[in-house]
Amino acid sequence: MEVQLIPYIMLDGGAREAIAFYEQALGAKVVFKTTFGESGQEVSEQARDRVAHSVLKIGGTDLYVADTDPGVRFAQGKQVNICINIADKEQAQKYYEALKEGGQVEHPLQEVYFSPAYGMVTDKFGVTFQIFTKRT
Incomplete structure (x- = not known):
C-alpha cells in the first residue's frame, strides 16, 4: 500500500498568482491544473475561474495549490x-x-x-x- 503526504496550499482566490510565483521562485512545473468551472459541477459565476486543484512539480516533490470556494478563508497559518x-x-x-x-x-x-x-x-x-x- 502506497501512501503519499503532500503539502497543500489553500488560498481565497490567489492560487493563480501563487502558482506563477512558485514557477518563478522555485522553478515549479505545472503538471495539472483545473478550475471549478471545468470540474463539471455546478458552481457560482464567481467561482468558475478559481483553481479547483493544481499539481506543481518541484524537483522530485509534488506541491498542491488551489483556491477555496469564494469567501472561505483558512485562518492565518492554516493555509x-x-x-x-x-x-x-x-x-x-x-x-x-x-x-x-x-x-x-x-x-x-x-x-x-x-x-x-x-x-x-x-x-x-x-x-x-x-x-x-x-x-x-
Whole structure:
C-alpha cells in the first residue's frame, strides 16, 4: 500500500498568482491544473475561474495549490495543510477515524466528484489533513 503526504496550499482566490510565483521562485512545473468551472459541477459565476486543484512539480516533490470556494478563508497559518493520498478506501477510513479523535471534522469522509472517499480533518494538535482516495 502506497501512501503519499503532500503539502497543500489553500488560498481565497490567489492560487493563480501563487502558482506563477512558485514557477518563478522555485522553478515549479505545472503538471495539472483545473478550475471549478471545468470540474463539471455546478458552481457560482464567481467561482468558475478559481483553481479547483493544481499539481506543481518541484524537483522530485509534488506541491498542491488551489483556491477555496469564494469567501472561505483558512485562518492565518492554516493555509497549508497535508494531503494524504491513498488508493485503499478502508485505510483512508482508518486514517480519518484516527485523526478526527479529539479534533474537528472540516469535511466528512465521503464520495465526491473527484474521489471515492475524500474528507478533511483538523486533528487535536491543530494540523489539518485532507484525505484523498485515488480512483482505481
